[in-house]
Amino acid sequence: MSGAGLRGRTAIVGIGGAGWGEAPGRSAIELLAEASLAAIADAGLGLADIDGLCAATSTHAFPTLSVAEYLGLKPHFFDGTNIGGASFEIHLLQAALALDAGICSAVLICYGSNQRTAGGRLVSMSEPQWHEAPYKPRHPITAYALAARRHMHEYGTTRAMLADIAVAARQWANLNPAAFAQGPLTREDVLNARMVSDPLTTRDCCLVTDGGAACVIVRADRARSLKQKPAYLLGVGGAHSHRSIAQMQDLTRTVAVESGARAFAMAGLKAADADLVMLYDAFTITTLLFLEDLGFCPKGEGGRYVADGAIGPGGRLAVNTSGGGLSCVHPGMYGLFLILEAVTQLRGQAGARQLRKCDVALCHGNGGTLSSQVTAVLGGAATV
Secondary structure, eight states: OOOOOTTTSSSEEEEEEEEEEEOTTTOOHHHHHHHHHHHHTTTTTTTTGGGGGOOSSSSSSSSHHHHHHHHHHHOSHHHHHOOOOOOHHHHHHHHHHHHHHHOOOOEEEEEEEOOOTTTSSSOOOOOHHHHHGGGOHHHHHHHHHHHHHHHHHOOOOOOHHHHHHHHHHHHHTTTOTTTTTTTTOHHHHHHHHHEEEEEGGGGGGGOOEEEEEEEEEHHHHHHSSSSSSSSEHHHEEEOOOSGGGGOSSOTOOOOOHHHHHHHHHHHTTGGGGGGEEEEEBBBBHHHHHHHHTTTOOOOOOOHHHHHHGGSSTTTEEOOTTHHHEEEEEOOSSOOHHHHHHHHHHHHHOOGGGSSSSEEEEEEEETTTTTTTEEEEEEEEEOOO
């Protein structure tokens, strides 16, 4: 089944962020709450209008209980599914199902983390499993380094090609006042940076920041009467394949192949229809793998596809226009921040980085060590 009956029946009507970069003295739930209140206000709604809640964090065992208590919500629908950074894309599907069934009328999807100022520690649920631990990997970085090295072996991908992904992200970030990392970044800067887990240097790795993000999704008929341009949910699909990187069947191929196919089938679209591509770039290799697996280029051609500014401003494909996890913000679980940039672009509110045409935006979330993959396709009014 394609789920095509859900196409365009719900829409994101509010977005909000808080504390991107460094937010000293503020807790994870305070950042989540600030972003949530901003998203609700952006939609022209109040807390009393929210009767659905989706949340996932790295700090709360029962996130919807904690968030509902903190915000004073009494949700009719709630979901705390946590599959890592892809959680928020699957929350879009779960919220759409609940809304379409009439269980609730407005769902808040939210996240917050003070990862950077809480000590700069890498908060990861991708800890080494029992059969990996004897090799003392630095997780999750080592897992992604394995994928990068294998791709280089199989397809002739080079470190310079991966470096061009980080450079493109920084070029976009330099157009985004909210981006944490600003300033020049060259291919040589990436290549010459400190090696963390061969072949990935510090510049191949995402930022460690604080930050909160939230969005509000409602049924499409209601969305048209609210103050912001709706970003319609056209399609969403998910898949997962393993818990431990040691159990991944092919380090160069993720189940984004499956999640993307399901999302495009629901949306009635294909990769070539996307004006904007927001990919979970925890490491440079993830951008490359997802471009291949989602159908933007053939398997093995990702390195050549991204070379020499092809995914930066003015390139062949607009990828991670916020600056992504590599240069904008990455407070542990990044998937919701993809959605915020996509909605901003669909509304035409992205300022200096605004795309000339943005009717269809793809968001792709990744969780664990290339474990969970969820693809969501959003569209503007012209698509429904």
